[in-house]
Amino acid sequence: MRVLLVEDEEKLCQIISHGLKAEGFAVDTANDGAKGFELAMSYPYEVIVLDLMLPGVSGSNVLKTIRQKNKSVPILILTARDGTADKVSHMEAGADDYLTKPFAFSELLVRLRALLRRAPQQREDIISIGGLEIDRFARTVKCMGQCVDMSAKEFALLVYLAQNKGRVLSRTMIIEHVWDQSFDGFTNIVDVYIRQIRNKLSDRGLASMISTVRGVGYVLNDGT
Amino acid sequence: MMINTRSIRFRLIAWYSGLIIVVAVTFGVLTYRDIAGHLLNSSEVALTRRIEGLSREILVQYSADDIGALSRAIDNAYSPEATDRFIRISDGEGKVIYLSSPPSDLIFEPERVPIAQAPGTRWEPLNGNGLYIVTADARLGDRPVRIEMGTPITETNLALSDLQRSLFIGLPLVAFIVTAGGYVLVARSLKPVEQLSATAQEITFKQLDTRLPVIETGDEIEHLSVRLNKMIDRLAEAYHQASRFSVDASHELRTPLAIIRAELESLLRQWEDLPANLVKRIGSVLEETERISFITESLFALSRLEAGEAKIRNERLDLATLVTATVDQMRLLTEDKNIALSVRSGGPVFVQGDSARLKQLFIALLDNAVKYTPEHGSIIVTVNAEASLAVLKIEDTGIGMAAEDMPRIFERFWRADKARSRRSDGAGLGLPIARSICQAHGGTIDVQSVEGKGTICYVRIPLTA
Numbered sequence: 001m002r003v004l005l006v007e008d009e010e011k012l013c014q015i016i017s018h019g020l021k022a023e024g025f026a027v028d029t030a031n032d033g034a035k036g037f038e039l040a041m042s043y044p045y046e047v048i049v050l051d052l053m054l055p056g057v058s059g060s061n062v063l064k065t066i067r068q069k070n071k072s073v074p075i076l077i078l079t080a081r082d083g084t085a086d087k088v089s090h091m092e093a094g095a096d097d098y099l100t101k102p103f104a105f106s107e108l109l110v111r112l113r114a115l116l117r118r119a120p121q122q123r124e125d126i127i128s129i130g131g132l133e134i135d136r137f138a139r140t141v142k143c144m145g146q147c148v149d150m151s152a153k154e155f156a157l158l159v160y161l162a163q164n165k166g167r168v169l170s171r172t173m174i175i176e177h178v179w180d181q182s183f184d185g186f187t188n189i190v191d192v193y194i195r196q197i198r199n200k201l202s203d204r205g206l207a208s209m210i211s212t213v214r215g216v217g218y219v220l221n222d223g224t
Numbered sequence: 225m226m227i228n229t230r231s232i233r234f235r236l237i238a239w240y241s242g243l244i245i246v247v248a249v250t251f252g253v254l255t256y257r258d259i260a261g262h263l264l265n266s267s268e269v270a271l272t273r274r275i276e277g278l279s280r281e282i283l284v285q286y287s288a289d290d291i292g293a294l295s296r297a298i299d300n301a302y303s304p305e306a307t308d309r310f311i312r313i314s315d316g317e318g319k320v321i322y323l324s325s326p327p328s329d330l331i332f333e334p335e336r337v338p339i340a341q342a343p344g345t346r347w348e349p350l351n352g353n354g355l356y357i358v359t360a361d362a363r364l365g366d367r368p369v370r371i372e373m374g375t376p377i378t379e380t381n382l383a384l385s386d387l388q389r390s391l392f393i394g395l396p397l398v399a400f401i402v403t404a405g406g407y408v409l410v411a412r413s414l415k416p417v418e419q420l421s422a423t424a425q426e427i428t429f430k431q432l433d434t435r436l437p438v439i440e441t442g443d444e445i446e447h448l449s450v451r452l453n454k455m456i457d458r459l460a461e462a463y464h465q466a467s468r469f470s471v472d473a474s475h476e477l478r479t480p481l482a483i484i485r486a487e488l489e490s491l492l493r494q495w496e497d498l499p500a501n502l503v504k505r506i507g508s509v510l511e512e513t514e515r516i517s518f519i520t521e522s523l524f525a526l527s528r529l530e531a532g533e534a535k536i537r538n539e540r541l542d543l544a545t546l547v548t549a550t551v552d553q554m555r556l557l558t559e560d561k562n563i564a565l566s567v568r569s570g571g572p573v574f575v576q577g578d579s580a581r582l583k584q585l586f587i588a589l590l591d592n593a594v595k596y597t598p599e600h601g602s603i604i605v606t607v608n609a610e611a612s613l614a615v616l617k618i619e620d621t622g623i624g625m626a627a628e629d630m631p632r633i634f635e636r637f638w639r640a641d642k643a644r645s646r647r648s649d650g651a652g653l654g655l656p657i658a659r660s661i662c663q664a665h666g667g668t669i670d671v672q673s674v675e676g677k678g679t680i681c682y683v684r685i686p687l688t689a
Contacts, residue, residue: 009479009483012483012486015483015486015490018490019486019489019490019493022490022493080475080476080479081475100478101478101479101482102478102479102481102482102484102486102513103482104485104489105485105486105489105490106489153553153556179553180580180583181580182580182583182584182587183553183587186584186587186588186591186654187554187587187591188557189553189554189556189557192556192560193556195560196556196560213507214504214506214507214510214511215488215506215507215509215510215511215514216489216492216510
């Protein structure tokens with residue numbers, strides 16, 4: 001998977017690039033808009049990560065020019081500007097996703113993977129992890145064969161964790177996915193829900209499936 | 225209409241017309257007195273001259289024994305009955321020697337005029353009119369006599385009453401014209417001031433582009449508005465600089481934060497066999513990084529809210545539905561602490577606003593209530609329409625706040641010592657953000673609290689049709 005990363009902050013560029021490489025991506029980097037645009041036009045990237053504040057040609061212009069050339073490559077905007085108006089205008093200009101600095105690397109990763117799943121995500125109706133069995137169609141959860149009652153939110157959270165098995169999900173990502181952004185930062189609602197789910201799972205003997213990665217978020221493993 | 229007696233308009237007109245009226249009245253009174261005096265004075269001069277003529281030219285020709293001839297001579301010379309003149313000559317003992325006949329129009333009766341006691345001038349009132357009489361001593365032959373010569377002052381009176389009438393009509397007229405004219409003049413010259421004050425009222429930090437109208441009158445008010453506009457320019461510049469600063473600052477803070485975070489995360493990811501102790505420490509640093517990020521975000525959000533970006537969407541929405549739905553999403557937070565949470569609503573309450581922001585406002589308030597309510601407490605949320613306002617009330621049985629803390633609760637970063645010591649999350653930005661959102665929706669937020677008993681929070685937002 002070939003990724004183009006256009007980011008002028010060299011340190012950040014380096015870390016993201018290392019991180020992505022460790023995840024198995026092939027990464028090209030550009031430190032300004034002109035070079036970014038040149039690379040984007042020259043190679044068939046599968047996804048482009050684009051900073052908005054760039055020296056020379058701005059990210060917005062790079063985005064517009066790429067789209068004018070009718071390149072349908074998915075573009076993720078990475079920016080320190082988070083105005084909702086900004087977000088909307090760039091989505092309209094052809095960006096596929098928008099991530100605000102500072103971000104959790106795992107979030108960038110999840111978003112990139114989502115963009116790369118061009119075709120509708122292959123989602124089984126039944127997800128089985130360890131002793132846990134989630135039926136997305138029937139909306140039931142079984143632990144070691146026993147049914148567990150879950151509220152709608154608990155169910156949505158558990159499915160989200162299960163679909164991203166082994167990947168740390170940040171609170172922000174969970175809030176955005178299961179609630180909406182209004183809750184971000186104001187409440188410890190995610191922690192409370194995670195605790196509830198953990199309690200319910202541990203009642204059925206699956207105590208250690210969801211673990212906390214301090215400072216980052218939560219991850220669901222198969223409990224081994 | 226209430227008249228504002230402190231207004232420049234009122235005071236200017238009152239002073240100015242008061243002064244002019246005083247001047248006019250003084251002028252009228254003085255004129256009246258002068259003219260009256262002058263008229264009487266000229267009568268006195270004429271009468272004195274006649275007395276002198278009488279004694280010099282007629283009395284000297286006659287003796288006291290020749291009264292019949294004297295009377296005829298006087299009648300011939302002065303024909304008193306035809307000229308309405310009063311003439312009397314009496315001796316020292318008050319015996320009348322000559323008395324003019326009653327005037328032809330009978331406006332006075334000579335017999336009834338009392339005899340003068342001493343020389344001089346006097347005023348003898350006579351049924352409505354009056355006689356102005358000059359008395360002088362003279363000699364008739366070898367006898368001293370007293371001559372009284374009078375004239376009715378009807379004409380003098382007429383002239384004076386004409387003047388009086390003119391003054392009585394004229395003065396109020398002058399007063400009226402002065403006041404009305406003054407009103408018009410003052411109103412005209414103050415009109416620009418009213419325009420200025422009307423526009424000035426519209427200028428807020430959200431409306432800093434508006435400038436006062438410069439009415440080109442060339443007068444002081446034009447200068448004033450030009451100068452005020454320059455002042456507003458400077459204010460706007462300072463304000464924009466301040467808000468640009470907070471935007472730039474949070475912007476500049478984000479990239480290094482992103483780097484710190486990414487570095488720490490990659491550490492955690494790439495060396496999975498780090499000692500647990502180290503992982504814990506890195507996690508702790510990451511948590512604090514997240515905290516800084518949140519504070520940065522909140523400050524940034526706050527400055528954008530204050531810059532008027534709070535109502536990105538502006539739709540008609542039912543506050544009751546929004547609140548009920550949000551409460552359901554947050555119910556677990558209260559269940560977790562065994563807090564009884566109930567929502568009461570009297571039907572839909574429509575307001576105009578941005579649902580995401582309003583939700584944020586409500587979450588911030590409810591989260592505070594949950595945070596500061598101990599286990600087994602209760603929280604009651606009420607949404608109602610009262611008059612023209614949607615009223616959201618959040619009542620908790622929490623730890624409350626001390627009265628002396630109340631004025632500060634909307635300050636940025638402020639947290640009660642008690643709350644601070646509990647080491648709860650948050651940065652003291654929830655309430656300032658809540659208030660900014662509320663104000664952006666034209667609403668108000670009020671907090672009442674009794675320490676140890678609980679807090680009631682009211683949000684009032686104008687209803688929409």
